[in-house]
Amino acid sequence: MTRVLVVDDEPQIVRALVINLKARKYEVDAAADGRSALDLAASRHPDVVVLDLGLPDMDGVEVIRGLRGWTRVPILVLSARHSSDEKVQALDAGADDYVTKPFGMDELLARLRAAVRRAEPVGGGEDDVLVETEEFTVDLAAKKVNRAGRDVRLTPTEWHLLEVLVRNTGRLVSQKQLLQEVWGPSYGTETNYLRVYMAQLRRKLEADPSHPKHFVTEPGMGYRFEK
Amino acid sequence: MTRVLVVDDEPQIVRALVINLKARKYEVDAAADGRSALDLAASRHPDVVVLDLGLPDMDGVEVIRGLRGWTRVPILVLSARHSSDEKVQALDAGADDYVTKPFGMDELLARLRAAVRRAEPVGGGEDDVLVETEEFTVDLAAKKVNRAGRDVRLTPTEWHLLEVLVRNTGRLVSQKQLLQEVWGPSYGTETNYLRVYMAQLRRKLEADPSHPKHFVTEPGMGYRFEK
DNA sequence: CGGCGCCCTGACAGATCCGTGACGCACTGA
DNA sequence: TCAGTGCGTCACGGATCTGTCAGGGCGCCG
Numbered sequence A, B: 001m002t003r004v005l006v007v008d009d010e011p012q013i014v015r016a017l018v019i020n021l022k023a024r025k026y027e028v029d030a031a032a033d034g035r036s037a038l039d040l041a042a043s044r045h046p047d048v049v050v051l052d053l054g055l056p057d058m059d060g061v062e063v064i065r066g067l068r069g070w071t072r073v074p075i076l077v078l079s080a081r082h083s084s085d086e087k088v089q090a091l092d093a094g095a096d097d098y099v100t101k102p103f104g105m106d107e108l109l110a111r112l113r114a115a116v117r118r119a120e121p122v123g124g125g126e127d128d129v130l131v132e133t134e135e136f137t138v139d140l141a142a143k144k145v146n147r148a149g150r151d152v153r154l155t156p157t158e159w160h161l162l163e164v165l166v167r168n169t170g171r172l173v174s175q176k177q178l179l180q181e182v183w184g185p186s187y188g189t190e191t192n193y194l195r196v197y198m199a200q201l202r203r204k205l206e207a208d209p210s211h212p213k214h215f216v217t218e219p220g221m222g223y224r225f226e227k
Numbered sequence C: 001c002g003g004c005g006c007c008c009t010g011a012c013a014g015a016t017c018c019g020t021g022a023c024g025c026a027c028t029g030a
Numbered sequence D: 001t002c003a004g005t006g007c008g009t010c011a012c013g014g015a016t017c018t019g020t021c022a023g024g025g026c027g028c029c030g
Helices: A011-023 A034-044 A060-068 A084-093 A105-119 A156-167 A175-183 A191-205 B011-023 B034-044 B060-068 B084-093 B105-119 B156-167 B175-183 B191-205
Strands: A003-007 A027-031 A048-052 A075-079 A097-100 A130-132 A136-139 A144-147 A150-152 A172-174 A215-218 A222-225 B003-007 B027-031 B048-052 B075-079 B097-100 B130-132 B136-139 B144-147 B172-174 B215-218 B222-225
Touching (some): A003 A034, A011 A105, A075 A084, A097 B105, A105 B097, A156 A175, A156 A222, A172 A175, A175 A191, B003 B011, B034 B048, B034 B060, B048 B105, B084 B097, B156 B222, B175 B222, B191 B215
Parallel strands (some): A003 A048, B075 B097
Antiparallel strands (some): B130 B136, B215 B222
């Protein structure tokens, strides 16, 4: 299911959007200011963000920059300001689209679909979805891990960590990058989180957790997933 | 350079666009109807298409479908029709953005930049940068060194040193430069660090560490990496 | 309200890495 | 021949990093 983050300080707008989106089977989170928008984006990892520029606590463009610092999630800007300058500023800061209020719901939804569509991974490359090792199989699309015929239960955080590593199979992923992708952009030094969750992943997936074959530690640098 | 395909049957619009785009260092092709637009797209492989929906020979939405049959190139639709229905149709057919005439040139260019930007490859050119010698292979993106089929373990400092040398393959890198890049700007005279770590690199990578072929010392000056 | 799962946190032993000093060797110029 | 200089090598103590465990807080659901 596609997850949408709606950011607007006008309750009636939020309500209208939420109702329309949920009716179309989107999963919706909502925030009324920039700070909570950035927090929610970090914790919930939406597939697309609908962002009103006129927020009470910070400039909308700053919110865009805050998001673009760590994610390429599509950002659809909603604004009452028609000036060409505002549009250019928002788009150049990293927004994907700019819709002026009042807006037609049909058009907004179509633009939302377009934004989500083009963010989808290239083609029908189903090879990328299934990653297999001798001991277990990771299905990135179904969000499932299978080991010795049975599904392995992973907590959300465990899965998130696994996903980042698997999407970079063979490549070294730095501790900072892992922390920021899983826990959010304001993290970067809490390496004990990584130690704990890497241990849990290894316990659940490695044949010999104390001598990991697939989840390799590169001391001082990060971790690496190997097939 | 970014290549733009402009499709419109009104010569003055085409002219205005071409002038503005060329002034901003875009490479521009132009077509006045759907048929030649599709041909040009196939032969020239533009990085983005600006498409007027009102073409003499075929429906604009058909042009979008014709493009989407084989390419994901960003399509920015230009149209005089304001109806919500038209927009939804074009966007759902595969357009990335929809701008109504008359349009502001600044806004159009900003939307164009946004479309091009998000079409860029994910990691900013994460193509694995491979440097090969007869004895070992360095993968700068994955932070991996392979020798005789086995991965070589390098410590962070060793890797950092290797990275600087490899990025300057064939060039002499002064001791001061190496020290500053690896240990920080306040270093510059601690040449013993270099001696120690160069020795470790040679021990791990050279066939005959006491007669290095790839990590060459230039007495009194610095070191050089040769393939 | 009680149990459960999940997340965060702190502590600690062991492993790993880094900086440092000492020494021998090769080369150079007097 | 003999100092002087720069380089390669080695060994070692302290600092840092990692794996592991246990415990507490929080939200969710019966």
